[in-house]
Structure formats: C-alpha cells, structure tokens
Amino acid sequence: MNNPTIPTLDAPENPSEKAARVWESAIGSDTAGAADRALGRTKENATEVLHSGERLLREHPGTSALGFFGAGVLVGALVAWSIAREQRDDTADRIHRLLTRLGRKLNLD
Incomplete structure (x- = not known):
C-alpha cells in the first residue's frame, strides 16, 4: 500500500509562551520609554545644577574658596584620623x- 506523505504543521506554539513574549515586548517598550524620559530629565537637572554652581562661584568667590x-x-582630618587609627591598632597588636x-618565655600561660 502506498501511503501518501501527510503534511505536518510545525509544532503548535504554546499560547502561554506567545502571551509571555507579547507581554515582554509591551513591557520592554514601556520601560525603554520611561528610561529615556528619566535620562532626559536627569541630564536637564545636571545641566541646571552645573550652571547654578558656576553662577554661585562667580558671585561669591571668597565664600567658595x-x-x-x-x-x-x-578630608585631611579624616585621612589623618584613619592613619592614626591604623597605627594605633598596629601598636596594640605589637604590644600584645x-x-x-x-609570657611564654616566663611560662605564664
């Protein structure tokens, strides 16, 4: 008997996978748009802060200095304190x- 080849379709796509892909693309485009808007606002705010800082420096140079x-x-005091603390800890370790x-030499253990 001659069986004709039966055409088969590709495996049907799982509806939940298709729905997940559609959801991700919709969420992804919304997220990308929100990120672009947030980046634009951040750039505008940074530019405004830079200009106001320059204006403050020009108007009050003594106070700025x-x-x-x-x-x-x-900053110098913090660095000095940090160095002194490390040296104090080293000194305490050396004394210990x-x-x-x-104590070992004198058998005081």
Whole structure:
C-alpha cells in the first residue's frame, strides 16, 4: 500500500509562551520609554545644577574658596584620623604579641 506523505504543521506554539513574549515586548517598550524620559530629565537637572554652581562661584568667590578650604581640611582630618587609627591598632597588636611571647618565655600561660 502506498501511503501518501501527510503534511505536518510545525509544532503548535504554546499560547502561554506567545502571551509571555507579547507581554515582554509591551513591557520592554514601556520601560525603554520611561528610561529615556528619566535620562532626559536627569541630564536637564545636571545641566541646571552645573550652571547654578558656576553662577554661585562667580558671585561669591571668597565664600567658595573658604568652603573648598574647609572641605580640604575635613578630608585631611579624616585621612589623618584613619592613619592614626591604623597605627594605633598596629601598636596594640605589637604590644600584645610582645607580651604573649614574654609570657611564654616566663611560662605564664
């Protein structure tokens, strides 16, 4: 018997997969649009802040210089405090190791 070849269709697509793809494309375009709008607003705000900062520097150069000096002093103090703290911790560790070794030599364990 001769069986004619029966044409087959591709596997039917799962409706939930198709719905998920449609949903993702719709959400993706909304998200991309919202991201573009947010980026535009951020650029506008950054430009406005830059211009207002330049205007403030030009109008009040002395106050600005004192402010930068104060910020430099603050950063310097924080760095110095950090270095001093590290050295203090190192010194404390050295003293502890020295006393531990001394205690072992004297059998004070």
